[in-house]
Amino acid sequence: MTESKESTVRLLITCPDQPGIVAAVSRFLHLKGAxxxxxxxxxxxPEGGRFFMRNEFFLPGLDLDGLDGLRREFEEEVTNGFIMDWSLNPVWQPKRMVILCSKVDHALMELLWRWKRGDLEADIAMVVSNHPDLRESVEHFVPFHYVPVGPSLRDKVAAEDRIMELMGDVDLIVLARYMQILTSDFVSRFSNRIINIHHSFLPAFVGADPYRRAHERGVKLIGATAHYVTAELDEGPIIEQDVIRVTHSHDIADLKRLGGDIERHVLARAVKWHLEDRVIVDGNKTIVFRR
Amino acid sequence: MTESKESTVRLLITCPDQPGIVAAVSRFLHLKGAxxxxxxxxxxxPEGGRFFMRNEFFLPGLDLDGLDGLRREFEEEVTNGFIMDWSLNPVWQPKRMVILCSKVDHALMELLWRWKRGDLEADIAMVVSNHPDLRESVEHFVPFHYVPVGPSLRDKVAAEDRIMELMGDVDLIVLARYMQILTSDFVSRFSNRIINIHHSFLPAFVGADPYRRAHERGVKLIGATAHYVTAELDEGPIIEQDVIRVTHSHDIADLKRLGGDIERHVLARAVKWHLEDRVIVDGNKTIVFRR
Amino acid sequence: MTESKESTVRLLITCPDQPGIVAAVSRFLHLKGAxxxxxxxxxxxPEGGRFFMRNEFFLPGLDLDGLDGLRREFEEEVTNGFIMDWSLNPVWQPKRMVILCSKVDHALMELLWRWKRGDLEADIAMVVSNHPDLRESVEHFVPFHYVPVGPSLRDKVAAEDRIMELMGDVDLIVLARYMQILTSDFVSRFSNRIINIHHSFLPAFVGADPYRRAHERGVKLIGATAHYVTAELDEGPIIEQDVIRVTHSHDIADLKRLGGDIERHVLARAVKWHLEDRVIVDGNKTIVFRR
Amino acid sequence: MTESKESTVRLLITCPDQPGIVAAVSRFLHLKGAxxxxxxxxxxxPEGGRFFMRNEFFLPGLDLDGLDGLRREFEEEVTNGFIMDWSLNPVWQPKRMVILCSKVDHALMELLWRWKRGDLEADIAMVVSNHPDLRESVEHFVPFHYVPVGPSLRDKVAAEDRIMELMGDVDLIVLARYMQILTSDFVSRFSNRIINIHHSFLPAFVGADPYRRAHERGVKLIGATAHYVTAELDEGPIIEQDVIRVTHSHDIADLKRLGGDIERHVLARAVKWHLEDRVIVDGNKTIVFRR
Structure with missing residues (x-):
């Protein structure tokens, strides 16, 4: 069954676990005709833990006005007695998404290409880069903005201000190999709304030139991790990870190429799941309701 | 959280989808204090389809008597108005399981060994084989019965009668490379309670000596499929499948060895999921609520 | 080590196995200074079997003229006494490749995009399609030719003639979801030089609408197979296969989408290996010297 | 082709790369009638690098005496002019292997069970443990020795002396979750002949209770690494690695169970490859000539 998106809504709930949550929510949805x-x-x-829920439901005739009413009713009729984080997201309104990149295009192009195929439920408003190189490739799909970043912190702040001005309201920022560290101010403004991708190894190779060191160490797997960006670099909640098998006969360039492949697939899955409201952040980890 | 099994129950439901099922079930469980x-x-x-549900819940103090009461109450208070297949299964009572095998031991030993580690929620009552060869390996774990099968249909029926007599009541029969075709009478008596494993290839090689033919064809993957046994040979509902990569340098013996490895893992997963009430059969396919 | 391609050559050999082949070949290469x-x-x-070899070697200063001389010397000094198929392929001359497609773009775009990144050792001369739809996407990368195919066999032959005229000399033809069956005449003209991709299932679903039937059957894996095209449809030598895991919650559209993903990756790997002279055909199977 | 092991030999070579190695080796083998x-x-x-070679050949009539002669001839006729590490290993003489373990049996039992099936080319002389718990399980297969290890370094040295006395000459020591750190003296005495298995995560969790921390971090993959033991703990040359996918719904006990599964498979592959002379150590990395 391929469902139409019209009048379809996703309800996300996070709250301390306690008896009666599912009964209250399902009664509400039933009475509304969902x-x-x-x-x-x-x-x-179930005792003293946390509870997470994702419901996708169809409510015939529901539009944006009706959704506002439904939100008020949910607030009044369900949330009482629970300490609940929740949202009701209209599926027929794609999330507004912006991609930041630098010079490398593999993760960026995978996203644009999947989006063009209809595989990502997003409105990709623009791509912003601190280098002009990818303009032509991007403009084939969406608008491109070149926002260079100077060496000083003042320059970085100015660039981020310019990016925010360009973006306007945004539901998701994807760092597709954007080689700039964001300020903690920027990061906290878009909490759980910035997804980054980076390479991962077993064991980890912290610091410079990890592929060279992975090659020297003779690792048999290389991987990638997609995560939400937090103030601590590359330490935010993990959304998705994957690896690919390598051998002694792969040189450093091969490892980078294969690493790029695994990065683009892992990032595309993480972005897709975020856009479909499948990811709920719980402290420094995620609940991912995959299919 | 590792949950204790006492007073823990699994509720499985299959019914035509219609509004209100989840509300009715969750209200019932809430009111009972689960x-x-x-x-x-x-x-x-959601419109005209079928609905499937698996709930695992803890009801403090519930014992087998209490469970009988709960079943009556569920019947009276919930099922009314729905055409519902359902069961309430006590987690603290492991399912009674019997393994049938012939001469090859890889799938059998994986099951026995996982069971001994506490990885399978079963009471493995016995192993029955139409050959005596594996007696010593098995008796290290559980009782072994040798039930030879003669060449005629009459012999086969007599052997199956003997097996049923030995088994008594049984929740699950696992065919761990049991090289006998069961009668349709036997199969229908244990509907959705017999799990078989067989090799799988892309493309399929129907008939004799599939590994030789897979080798001649130069396949790059060999696989295995675990399924419930139905009257149609190897055509029952699929529970689990997996593959392993092979190359031109694997000879036929290698393919068989690797095929055996993938068979034992696929069968072990299918059996584990069945024992944990994660598999619901829907016509000729399965719903598997994996983690 | 990332090797330069200049003066680098690949030697492929197929012959009945017999003592002395490696000694003869390695002595030749050593004496030539490779x-x-x-x-x-x-x-x-080793007794009565077939032997396959792939050597990549660097011979300082070797150019195309020198390569012709080397071929003559190899013929004279090595092949004597062996029944040998062999070729010496200059790595610095990328193979001329043409892609045929219809309306679906996933496999096509993966190839174009990898090629643009420098990941495929090819000169992609053009894309030819029997539908005009993909012109714009393709012309961003390479020339596009629209060659419609009428309903009659005469039309098909005319279209193939037109395609051959457009292609000129060609080392590899890739069918990236080209939804036309080629004539056996065309196929035999490009023996072991046409690569096709198709979906694969366990079990196989021969005939129409395989994804719907895979969904009805509740398969847990869907896959893809890349192979050389022979006169027997989809029965040629397999180059590469892979699968992806699916569940009961994927609908038919999801299966098609995931099937498309696995198709594009399998095809890209098969094409890459062909271009790097890693694939040797042996009857109806392949030897693939992967890394 | 399943080859007989009689008169079959494996030649392993490591040396600085220079022209003529393959020619010299293949000429030698050809002249000897291999x-x-x-x-x-x-x-x-090829310029300034290192060269590695593994040859498996059949020399009709070769026995242990003949092999000694062949070694002398190889020394005289081939190694001249090369700085070569090499060995000629008779395939018909399985390597003598000892397993060390503690209380946990998953990796141990996988090895014993594969060995019993004929999947490991070894003579498993004994299992030694610092705990008596696994005696019964082991003695079903091979002799078991209980060698307790006291708290002091003196105790540890005494235990290692006792283990060496029990083992006698040994080609491979496998640490199947042996929870004792070996002295550097012991380790250096069996250089590149001790294989260990440990869990691996992305990111790494150094220190105590890694599964708990992996669970808190919400990792999506857990893995295992098999490596040769060197003086630096868990930092020796990696032979094999693999991962398994986990989700938010796996608790810590599940992660440990799945981690145990991946450990036993990774260790079994590493041991198998070592026994088949497929692994060559190069500094702190390995060349693994897999099929």
Whole structure:
């Protein structure tokens, strides 16, 4: 069954686990006439743990005005007695997404290309880069903005201000090999809304030139991790990871090429799941309601 | 969280999808004081489709008598108005399981060994084989019965009768490379309770000596499929599948060895999921609520 | 080590296995002053089997004229006494490649995009399609030719003639979801030089609408196979295969989307290996000297 | 082709790369009347790099006396002019192997069970443990020795002396979750002959209780690494690595169970490859000539 997106809504809930949550939510949806299409839930511990829920439902005739009413009713009729983070997201309104990149295009092009195929539920508003190189490739798909970043912190802040001005309201920022460290101010403004991709190895090779060191160490797997960006570099909640097998006969250039391949696939999955409201952040980890 | 099994129950539901199922079930569980630990659901189509649900919940103090009462109450208070297949299964009572095998031991030993480690929620009552060869290996773990099968249909029926007599009541029969075709009478008596494993290839090689033919064809993957046994040979509902990569340098013996490895892992996963009530059969396919 | 391509040559050999082949070949290369960079070999059976070899070597100063001389010397000094198929391929001359496609772009775009990144050792001369739809996407990379195919066999032959005229000399034809069956005449003219991609399932679903039937059957894996095209449809030598895991919650559209993903990766690997002279055809199977 | 092991020998070579190695070796084998069954080679760089070679060949009638003669001839006729590490290993003489373990049996039992199936080319002389718990499980297969290790370094040295006395000459020591750190003296005595397995994560979790920390961090993959033991703990040359996918719904016990599964498979592959002379150590990395 391929569902139409019209009048379809996703309800995300996070709250301390306690008896009665599912009963209250499902009663509410039933009384409103909603058809539940998908439902996932997870409890870290039914006693004293945290509870997470994702419902995708169809409510015939629901539009944006109706959705506002539904939100008020949910607030009044369900959330009472629970300490609940929740949102009701209209599926027919794609999230507004912006991609930041630098010179390397593999992760960027995978996103643009999947988006063009209709595989990503997003409105990609623009691509912003601190280098002009990828303009032509990008403009084939969406607008491109070149925002150079100077060497000083003052320059960085100015560039971020310019990026925010260009972006306007945004639901998701994807760092597709954007080789600039964002200020903690910028990061906290878009909490759980910035996704980054980086290479991963077993063991980890912290510091410069990790592919060269992975090659010297003779690793048999190289991988990639997509995560939400937090103030601590590359330490935010992990959304997705994957690896690819390598051998002694792969040189450093091969490792980088294969690493790029695994990066683009991992990032594309993480972005797709975020856009489909499948990812809920719980402290420094994620709940991912995959299919 | 590692949950204790005492007073823990799994509720499985299959019914035509219609509004209100989840509300009715969750209200019932809430009113009875149950803590839902895990819940999974799936709808093939909210309009005119089929609905499947698995709930694992903890109800403090519940014992077998209490469970009987709960079943009556569920019947009276919930099922009314729905055409519902359902069961309430006590987690603290492991399923009674019997393994049938012939001469090859790889799938058998994987099951026995995982079971001994506490990885399979079963009471493995016995192993039955139509050959005596594996007696010593098996008796290290569980009782072994040798039930030879003669060449005639009459012999086969007699052997199956003997097996049923030995088994008594049984929740699951696993064919761990049991090289006998079961009668359709036997199969229908244990509907959705017999799991078989067989090799799988892309493309398929129907008939004799598939590994030789896969080798001649130069396939790059060999696989295995675990499924419930139905009257149609190897055509029952698929529970799990997996593959392993092979190359031109693997000879036929290598393919068989690697095929055996993938078979034992696929079968072990299918059996584990069945024992944990994660598999619901829907016509000729399965819903598998994996983690 | 990332090797320069200049003066680098690949030697491919197929012959009945017999003592002395490696000694003769390696002595020849040593006397000519060649540095062997990579060497792979395979024997189906040292007694009465077939032997396959791939050598990549560097011979300082070698150009196309020198290569012609080397070929003559190899013929005279090595092949005597062996029934040998062999070729010496200059790495600095990329193979001339043409892609045929129809309306679906996933496999095509993956190839174009990898090629643009420098990941495919080819000169992609053009893309030819029996539909005009993909012109714009393609012309961003390479020339596009629209060659419609009428309903009659006469039309098909005319279209193939037109394609051959457009292509000129060509080392590799890739069918990236080209939805036309080629004539056996065309196929035999480009023996072991046409690569096709198609979906693969366990079990196989021959005939129409395989994704719908895979969904109905509840398969847990869907896959793809890349192979050389022979007169027997989809039965040619397999170059590469892979699968992706699916669940009951994927609908038919999801299966098609995931199938498309696995197709584009499998095809890209097969094409890359062909271009790097890693694939040797042996009857109806392949030897693939992967890294 | 399943080759007989009689009169079959494996030649391993490591040396600085320079022209003429392959020519010299293949000429030698040809003149001696050897049939090469498999041959693999690798060069880190044809100019100034290192060269590695593995040849498996059949020399009719060769026995241990003949092998000694062949070694002398190889020394005299081939190694001159090269700085070569090499060995000629009779395939018909399985390597003598000892397993050290503690209380956990998953990796141990996988090895014993594969060995019993004929999948490991070894003579497993005994299992030694610093705990008596696994005696019964082991004695079903091979002799078991309990060698407790006291808290002081003196105790440890005494235990290692006792282990060496029990083992006698040994080609391979496998640490199947042996929870004792070996002295550097012991380690250096069995250089490149001790294989260990440990869990691996992305990112790495150094220190205590890594599974708990991996769970807190919400990793999506857990893995295992098999490596040769060197004086630096868990930093020796990597032989094999693999990972398994996990989700938010796996608790710490699940991660440990799945981690144990991946450990036993990775260790079994590493041991198998070592026994088949497929692994050559190059500084702190390995060349693995897999099939």
């Amino acid at each position: 058809n539940i299409i998908h439902s996932d839930q997870h409890s870290t511990d | 803590n839902i630990i895990h819940s999974d659901q799936h709808s093939t189509d | 540095n062997i960079i990579h060497s792979d070999q395979h024997s189906t059976d | 049939n090469i069954i498999h041959s693999d080679q690798h060069s880190t760089d």
